[in-house]
Amino acid sequence: MDTLDVKEAAAPQTEKSTTLNGSQALLEGLLVEGVTTIFGYPGGAIMPIYDALYDYHDKLEHILVRHEQGGIHAAQGYARSSGKVGVVFATSGPGATNLITGIADAMIDSTPLVCITGQVFAHLLGTDAFQETDVVNITAPVTKWNYQVTDATEIPGVLAKAFHIARTGRPGPVLIDITKNAQIQKFEYAGYEPCNHIRSYRPAPKVRKSYIEQAARLINEAKKPFVLFGQGVILGEAEKEFKAFIEKTGLPAAWTILGESAIPSDHYLNVGMLGMHGNYAPNVLTNECDVLIAVGMRFDDRVTGRLDKYAKQAKIVHLDIDPAEIDKNVQSTVPVWGDCKETLPMITALLEEKDHRQWLAKFRELEQQEIKEVIEPELNPAGDVMSMGEVIKVLNELTGGEAIIVTDVGQHQMVACRYADFKQSRSNITSGGLGTMGFGLPAAIGAKYGAPDRTVVAICGDGGLQMTIQEFGTIMQFGADVKTLILNNHFLGMVRQWQQLFNDKRYSFVNITSPDFVKVAEGYGIAGRSIDQRADLRTALKEMLDHKGAYVLEVMVGKENNVFPMVPQGCSVSEIRLK
Amino acid sequence: MKNQASIKYAPAADSSSAPHQKKEFTISVFTENQIGLLNRIAIMFSRRKINVESLNVSPTEIEGISRFTIVITEVEDVVSKLNRQIEKQVEVLKSYYNVNEDIVWQELAMYKVPTNVISEKAKVERLLREYGAQAVAIRSDYTVFETVGHREETEGLLNALAPYGLIEFVRSARVAIIKDSEGFHAKLKEFEQHEPSQEVIENEYLDKRDDVFTM
Ligand SMILES: Cc1ncc(C[n+]2csc(CCOP(=O)(O)OP(=O)(O)O)c2C)c(N)n1
Numbered sequence: 001m002d003t004l005d006v007k008e009a010a011a012p013q014t015e016k017s018t019t020l021n022g023s024q025a026l027l028e029g030l031l032v033e034g035v036t037t038i039f040g041y042p043g044g045a046i047m048p049i050y051d052a053l054y055d056y057h058d059k060l061e062h063i064l065v066r067h068e069q070g071g072i073h074a075a076q077g078y079a080r081s082s083g084k085v086g087v088v089f090a091t092s093g094p095g096a097t098n099l100i101t102g103i104a105d106a107m108i109d110s111t112p113l114v115c116i117t118g119q120v121f122a123h124l125l126g127t128d129a130f131q132e133t134d135v136v137n138i139t140a141p142v143t144k145w146n147y148q149v150t151d152a153t154e155i156p157g158v159l160a161k162a163f164h165i166a167r168t169g170r171p172g173p174v175l176i177d178i179t180k181n182a183q184i185q186k187f188e189y190a191g192y193e194p195c196n197h198i199r200s201y202r203p204a205p206k207v208r209k210s211y212i213e214q215a216a217r218l219i220n221e222a223k224k225p226f227v228l229f230g231q232g233v234i235l236g237e238a239e240k241e242f243k244a245f246i247e248k249t250g251l252p253a254a255w256t257i258l259g260e261s262a263i264p265s266d267h268y269l270n271v272g273m274l275g276m277h278g279n280y281a282p283n284v285l286t287n288e289c290d291v292l293i294a295v296g297m298r299f300d301d302r303v304t305g306r307l308d309k310y311a312k313q314a315k316i317v318h319l320d321i322d323p324a325e326i327d328k329n330v331q332s333t334v335p336v337w338g339d340c341k342e343t344l345p346m347i348t349a350l351l352e353e354k355d356h357r358q359w360l361a362k363f364r365e366l367e368q369q370e371i372k373e374v375i376e377p378e379l380n381p382a383g384d385v386m387s388m389g390e391v392i393k394v395l396n397e398l399t400g401g402e403a404i405i406v407t408d409v410g411q412h413q414m415v416a417c418r419y420a421d422f423k424q425s426r427s428n429i430t431s432g433g434l435g436t437m438g439f440g441l442p443a444a445i446g447a448k449y450g451a452p453d454r455t456v457v458a459i460c461g462d463g464g465l466q467m468t469i470q471e472f473g474t475i476m477q478f479g480a481d482v483k484t485l486i487l488n489n490h491f492l493g494m495v496r497q498w499q500q501l502f503n504d505k506r507y508s509f510v511n512i513t514s515p516d517f518v519k520v521a522e523g524y525g526i527a528g529r530s531i532d533q534r535a536d537l538r539t540a541l542k543e544m545l546d547h548k549g550a551y552v553l554e555v556m557v558g559k560e561n562n563v564f565p566m567v568p569q570g571c572s573v574s575e576i577r578l579k
Numbered sequence: 580m581k582n583q584a585s586i587k588y589a590p591a592a593d594s595s596s597a598p599h600q601k602k603e604f605t606i607s608v609f610t611e612n613q614i615g616l617l618n619r620i621a622i623m624f625s626r627r628k629i630n631v632e633s634l635n636v637s638p639t640e641i642e643g644i645s646r647f648t649i650v651i652t653e654v655e656d657v658v659s660k661l662n663r664q665i666e667k668q669v670e671v672l673k674s675y676y677n678v679n680e681d682i683v684w685q686e687l688a689m690y691k692v693p694t695n696v697i698s699e700k701a702k703v704e705r706l707l708r709e710y711g712a713q714a715v716a717i718r719s720d721y722t723v724f725e726t727v728g729h730r731e732e733t734e735g736l737l738n739a740l741a742p743y744g745l746i747e748f749v750r751s752a753r754v755a756i757i758k759d760s761e762g763f764h765a766k767l768k769e770f771e772q773h774e775p776s777q778e779v780i781e782n783e784y785l786d787k788r789d790d791v792f793t794m
Contacts, residue, residue: 136615141622145669146615165669200611200672324663 020189022152022182023052026116029159031059032192035087037078037449038062039071043091045131046118048183050089063449063478066470068095070442072102073468076111077446080429081404081454083237085112085166086446092118093131096177097138101436103173104142108433109258110235112171114162115143122150122179135177144172152185160195169203170322171235205323207338207346214334215317216350218291219249222315224359226282226289227251228274228303231258231432232296232320238341239263239425242295245344249354252363254282256297258432261422265401271363275303276567277414280374280576281366283567286311287574288362293317296340299329300433309572319343373578374564379419385558386534388415388487394538395457395485396421398545403455404429404447408440408464411493414563416459426451438467444482445474455483455545462488462514472524475550483544486517486554489561497562521552528552603632604658604676605684605755608647609639611670619668620647623661629653633686635752640764644672650753677757684755687725688733689715690740691747694722703743710736721746 020028026049030038038060042050053062065071068090075086090099096117106113120129136148145165147158155178162174219225233242239262246253246263252271255262263270272279274286283305286292292314297303304310307329318325318332319340326335336343378389392415395403401421406429407413413430422428429447431439444458465486475482492510499507521528527547531540537555544553567576610616617636624631633650651658658676666674694717697703707724710732716723726733737748 137618140615140619141626148615198669201669322667324660324667326663328660 040089045092068098073442074446077443078450081447082450105434106173112166113173146175164195222291227253230297241344260428280370281363392419406444408460437464530554532556
């Protein structure tokens with residue numbers, strides 16, 4: 001193969017110094033960082049990097065998406081399922097601006113990404129050159145860090161810094177914008193040095209023992225301690241430490257949707273989901289506990305509802321790696337600033353044996369009420385019309401909770417988060433903080449690359465799927481084994497629910513028509529089926545899961561079903577409505 | 580130079596006991612000297628719809644480190660949260676916020692006035708002396724004076740000069756130095772010495788928690 005020669009010429013690891021161009025130096029750096037998969041879309045301003053990529057195709061797999069938004073959501077899905085940094089390439093101008101939604105999504109959900117964008121030649125900067133957009137300034141508010149490279153010699157150092165920043169502390173997206181001249185420029189490449197220190201950056205705060213002791217004392221004194229956990233547990237790879245912490249004294253624990261899967265769904269201390277469409281017991285009892293222990297979560301308003309009525313009776317222990325989160329929304333009594341992988345065992349060690357079974361039983365009591373009034377009718381509906389919940393229930397039975405569930409945004413997302421079972425961490429991938437429709441399908445493609453051995457099911461609404469439906473093309477071309485489960489209610493369901501409940505049923509532009517999804521899938525060479533009878537549900541889901549390769553299953557569900565319970569906007573969590 | 584809250588910009592000068600009342604705060608940010616950081620910091624204010632009253636950026640005594648002095652009028656709670664968000668920026672080494680009582684601050688003002696008017700009218704000369712102005716450039720057509728002080732002081736000379744054919748006026752942003760404590764120099768030196776160190780600089784705000792909140 002003729003490309004081999006070039007590759008040998010570009011193998012600087014062994015040599016002291018080699019002449020490389022900026023693009024080759026970039027790819028060499030990615031290899032040292034352990035990158036194997038890149039999602040991207042080429043264009044004029046990033047062509048030198050793509051030219052270099054031609055020679056690296058056996059080491060760096062590049063997935064050509066159909067839209068840059070698909071590329072970055074795929075990189076997010078990859079990062080979330082694998083725990084590694086997701087990498088995405090895009091060209092200047094429109095290519096780069098198409099990344100913005102995903103960058104903002106990754107920023108608010110703390111997803112580690114390195115985005116590489118091409119930029120016009122440095123001498124053209126500021127001249128309104130073809131496809132010139134000031135990407136560094138546009139992305140400043142939605143990146144953890146960004147940098148424009150105008151000289152090839154900067155590339156190894158900047159890339160190393162980018163990876164260090166993306167994955168340490170509270171992770172997040174970083175962006176490197178590389179002008180075309182820097183991509184082409186040759187220089188003496190002296191190797192790639194990973195970065196582990198930046199003078200002005202302190203990702204790992206020193207843990208203060210006094211706060212650990214105070215936290216433990218509060219928990220030891222508590223009669224009704226209650227733990228809330230978020231994605232920090234997963235990002236800190238502290239699942240084991242977290243389990244040990246709650247199990248030592250039997251602390252009931254509830255999750256944010258990004259924290260979901262950190263402990264198994266059926267864990268005896270798992271008391272369910274927090275927030276607007278969360279479970280009844282954890283929401284109500286938030287306003288009854290005496291000590292609230294928040295671990296790696298940031299008190300988002302979708303979780304807290306009205307802040308001035310949120311857990312006012314409780315002393316708050318807040319564990320977070322990001323000091324800016326402490327006291328941001330909820331005033332803490334004891335702030336435990338640090339990596340929870342480190343802080344949790346320190347607190348656990350100081351916990352005294354306590355029996356909280358009576359308190360836990362209170363959760364189970366309220367849960368019974370929710371089962372009766374909401375869960376039972378949702379999972380076993382009386383009429384002929386299928387509910388979203390029963391689809392998830394059957395899916396659980398068939399996957400045994402072992403699948404990665406990637407959701408889009410809307411009612412189906414809330415239903416999936418409420419009812420899907422998870423056995424292992426990094427299994428629930430969803431757009432939390434930004435609530436980005438169009439996230440599901442491309443993120444599922446990325447999740448599959450991040451965890452190739454696991455079953456990946458994208459659960460999408462009929463609306464959201466159509467925002468990034470072109471990514472079926474990516475599945476077709478690269479053979480990504482993603483199962484797409486469309487829960488079709490012929491509506492922009494979640495907005496319709498709000499219009500029904502709060503706008504007098506004035507259904508303003510929420511009625512959405514869809515193409516024949518199965519035919520569309522067929523056009524992309526993807527197998528599929530559509531069902532509207534309950535009798536077909538189990539076999540259709542089984543067919544989807546057993547199918548070798550990608551599959552699209554559309555399930556027609558109730559048109560005007562609502563997701564309950566619900567904490568209406570502007571209400572306190574204890575005002576949660578069961579109907 | 581007296582050092583009290585400026586009358587014009589701190590209407591609630593005695594509001595230290597009222598945390599929900601807006602006050603003048605001076606935020607001092609020590610950063611790497613890096614392109615784009617000005618925008619990142621500016622965004623943090625504009626995003627919260629906070630008006631920046633005054634902004635000064637200059638190199639510090641340590642090479643490669645810049646100092647931002649930013650004056651805003653806000654409630655303390657917002658300022659303390661904002662301060663932590665600023666400090667979170669990768670290239671920010673440290674950020675502090677202070678009320679006027681905690682700092683010594685100055686602004687520099689320059690006034691361009693017709694030379695003939697000044698030389699002819701002794702009153703003007705007296706004015707300049709009264710305000711402690713210095714001549715920094717004297718030409719046949721105009722003279723440039725400078726004064727240094729708080730806003731109301733430079734404002735005073737400005738108002739006084741206005742009737743005498745003031746040609747041009749300019750005022751710098753605030754520069755400020757903390758009154759008590761050893762100030763920032765030691766901390767900066769520490770940063771420099773520890774490079775490349777893994778040590779954590781404690782968060783000032785959290786340090787004071789015990790005084791602020793009791794269990
Ligand atoms: C990009 C984007 N645009 C608009 C919204 C507002 N939004 C939230 S949920 C929703 C409806 C989603 O409808 P569908 O995809 O059909 O899912 P369903 O709620 O019916 O399950 C809309 C429009 C959003 N979250 N993201």
